Amino acid sequence: MVTRVATVAFEGIEARAVDVQVQIIPGSVQFAVVGLPDKAVAESRERVRGALIASGLALPAKRITVNLAPADLPKEGSHYDLPIALGVMAAIGAIPADALGGYCVLGELALDGTITAVNGVLPAAIAAGARGLGLICPAPCGPEAAWAGGDLDVLAPRSLIQLANHFKGSQVMARPEPAVAASAGPLPDLRDIKGQEGAKRALEIAASGGHNLLMNGPPGAGKSMLAARLPSILPPLTPRELLDISMIQSVAGELRGGALSTRRPFRQPHHSASMAALVGGGCHFQQTLRLI
Numbered sequence: 440m441v442t443r444v445a446t447v448a449f450e451g452i453e454a455r456a457v458d459v460q461v462q463i464i465p466g467s468v469q470f471a472v473v474g475l476p477d478k479a480v481a482e483s484r485e486r487v488r489g490a491l492i493a494s495g496l497a498l499p500a501k502r503i504t505v506n507l508a509p510a511d512l513p514k515e516g517s518h519y520d521l522p523i524a525l526g527v528m529a530a531i532g533a534i535p536a537d538a539l540g541g542y543c544v545l546g547e548l549a550l551d552g553t554i555t556a557v558n559g560v561l562p563a564a565i566a567a568g569a570r571g572l573g574l575i576c577p578a579p580c581g582p583e584a585a586w587a588g589g590d591l592d593v594l595a596p597r598s599l600i601q602l603a604n605h606f607k608g609s610q611v612m613a614r615p616e617p618a619v620a621a622s623a624g625p626l627p628d629l630r631d632i633k634g635q636e637g638a639k640r641a642l643e644i645a646a647s648g649g650h651n652l653l654m655n656g657p658p659g660a661g662k663s664m665l666a667a668r669l670p671s672i673l674p675p676l677t678p679r680e681l682l683d684i685s686m687i688q689s690v691a692g693e694l695r696g697g698a699l700s701t702r703r704p705f706r707q708p709h710h711s712a713s714m715a716a717l718v719g720g721g722c723h724f725q726q727t728l729r730l731i
């Protein structure tokens with residue numbers, strides 16, 4: 440029999456559906472992960488084995504095959520540990536076979552069976568909601584997942600044992616609450632700028648009308664200083680903007696403790712920086728370019 444667990448693969452901030460299929464059959468003792476896994480995914484075998492043993496579950500002395508479908512989509516990251524472990528647990532009867540049907544699962548495992556934080560929980564939660572599924576994610580990421588909507592069923596366990604107890608009904612977990620990061624001090628203020636009345640007026644018009652600004656002037660004229668003060672006169676983030684910005688921060692691993700920041704992001708790359716220096720190179724270059 441094949442046990443299936445839903446999870447995701449990230450393409451930029453897009454969470455694509457991935458199906459983790461676990462099959463345990465008689466044969467030579469083996470634990471294989473197939474379906475274009477990268478090094479971190481291939482190594483998840485060892486973390487899953489260690490976490491299951493630490494949780495009091497021994498892997499059966501049989502042939503365990505894990506397939507990550509679709510097989511032609513590259514899988515990277517450590518968030519496949521938890522869906523693989525839960526697939527094995529369901530296959531050996533440690534949790535009810537039908538318990539996982541309604542959930543999308545992501546999380547990394549430590550060798551002692553605790554579930555550690557991963558990137559991209561917010562886009563995964565939104566994708567799970569769109570597919571009509573709930574989400575199982577690490578406890579530190581629970582507040583982030585809770586932002587995806589009040590009707591999304593979110594389970595944020597600390598360990599495999601806590602999750603198994605939840606499914607058995609002996610220790611039912613509460614839904615995590617969405618969290619907002621405490622403000623990191625006041626934003627730079629327009630009143631710091633001496634004179635420059637024309638430039639300040641241009642800044643206000645651009646902010647209220649949502650226009651682009653081109654700043655031109657000699658070094659030290661205050662261009663960067665003016666630009667850094669623009670977020671302070673922009674309106675608060677709309678819920679849609681907050682989600683868009685937070686999804687990027689989530690995939691980049693910049694959300695501290697799963698709390699979303701209501702502060703408008705401000706970047707100041709140098710004007711002579713090349714496109715590759717701005718958005719990074721490597722195999723994700725094209726993906727990143729598509730995002731911006």
Ligand SMILES: Nc1ncnc2c1ncn2[C@@H]1O[C@H](COP(=O)(O)OP(=O)(O)OP(=O)(O)O)[C@@H](O)[C@H]1O
Nearest residue numbers: 631632633634635657658659660661662663664665
């Ligand atoms: N109108 C101003 N009021 C107060 N301080 C100013 C003003 N203009 C410039 N400064 C001071 O000069 C510093 C340099 O300004 P800033 O870095 O904004 O210049 P810039 O136009 O961006 O220069 P560059 O072209 O070299 O990037 C500021 O950090 C600020 O301390």
Ligand SMILES: [Mg+2]
Nearest residue numbers: 659662663664
């Ligand atoms: Mg400057």
